[in-house]
Amino acid sequence: MRRLRHRAGPLPLALAVLALAGPAAAQERKPGAVDLELAFVVDASGSIDEEETRLQREGYADALANPRVLNAIAGGFLGAIAVAYVEFAGPACERISIDWLRISDAGSAAEFRRRLLALPPMDCPGGNAIADAVLLAAGSIKGNAFDGTRRVIDVSGDGPNTIGGPMEAVRDAVVADGIVINGLVIHRPSYPDLDA
Numbered sequence: 001m002r003r004l005r006h007r008a009g010p011l012p013l014a015l016a017v018l019a020l021a022g023p024a025a026a027q028e029r030k031p032g033a034v035d036l037e038l039a040f041v042v043d044a045s046g047s048i049d050e051e052e053t054r055l056q057r058e059g060y061a062d063a064l065a066n067p068r069v070l071n072a073i074a075g076g077f078l079g080a081i082a083v084a085y086v087e088f089a090g091p092a093c094e095r096i097s098i099d100w101l102r103i104s105d106a107g108s109a110a111e112f113r114r115r116l117l118a119l120p121p122m123d124c125p126g127g128n129a130i131a132d133a134v135l136l137a138a139g140s141i142k143g144n145a146f147d148g149t150r151r152v153i154d155v156s157g158d159g160p161n162t163i164g165g166p167m168e169a170v171r172d173a174v175v176a177d178g179i180v181i182n183g184l185v186i187h188r189p190s191y192p193d194l195d196a
Contacts, residue, residue, distance in 0.1 A: 034102065035076035037083075037148035039137035043157030043186070044087035046125035052186055053121060056156055060085070061113035070106055080104035082146040085116060088133030090126025091164040096136070097122070100144040129164030130155060131171075134181065138174045156184035159191055 042056050063069060064083065073081055085098035098115050102108060137153045153174070161167035171181060185195045 032146045033078050034080045034082045034146050034148045035073070035078045035150065036081040037100075037141050037144070037146050037151045038081055039084045039086055039141060039153045041086045041088065041130075041133050041137050041153055041155045043089075043128065043130075043159070044122035044124065045089040045128050045157075045159070047128075047158055047188070048186075050121070052158070055186075057116050057119070061109075061116050064103060064109045064112055065106065070109060073103060074105065077149065082144065082148060083112060084137070084140060084144070085119075086133055086137045086140070087122045088129060088136075089122065089124040091129045091132055093122075093124035093126060094129065094133040094136050095122065096140055100140070100146060102146070127163035128157060128159045128161055130157065130161040131165035131167045131169075134167075134170055134174055135165065138177065138179055141179060142177075151179045152182065153179055154182045154184060156186065158186035158188045158194070160194060 040060050042060075044053065048056075073079065081103050082100050083098075083103055084096055084100045086094060087097045088094040097119050098112065101112050101115075103112060134153060134155065141148075141151050141153070174181060183195065188194070
């Protein structure tokens with residue numbers, strides 16, 4: 001099994017959500033108001049085998065169901081986050097596999113898990129169009145029904161942007177729009193410095 005090295009993953013996700021926790025405010029909650037809008041942007045290219053697909057999906061599902069994460073979500077200012085699951089491969093081969101879902105408790109985290117683990121595998125080889133997937137996620141964040149106090153895209157994969165739009169320009173534009181981008185590396189010996 002390939003070794004995971006991370007910049008952001010289940011434990012950093014827990015810590016990031018814990019940072020949102022604070023005294024719950026006695027205020028009227030807007031239906032779409034959340035502490036965090038979080039898009040998981042996940043490599044589903046030909047280099048990702050069945051085991052790595054399962055590793056990524058179960059990792060995100062387990063992170064959201066972690067009691068520390070759930071406690072942090074519940075203790076946040078608004079007591080909820082919104083998540084979406086985006087998969088990518090080559091150009092024109094990115095999809096929102098799970099549309100935006102409000103997570104506020106164990107039940108909603110379990111629903112996300114159920115949907116995630118029931119997804120059919122994505123069959124779309126042709127390289128890593130990471131920039132295209134990040135643009136899709138950013139557009140989805142801006143166009144969804146939620147209004148997060150923070151907006152984050154977590155990208156996971158085992159290779160660099162190899163095809164499609166230019167990663168650096170896309171990253172700069174998305175970050176300039178107030179969206180944080182994190183990276184989670186699935187280690188491959190052929191890309192020893194991928195995390196950098």
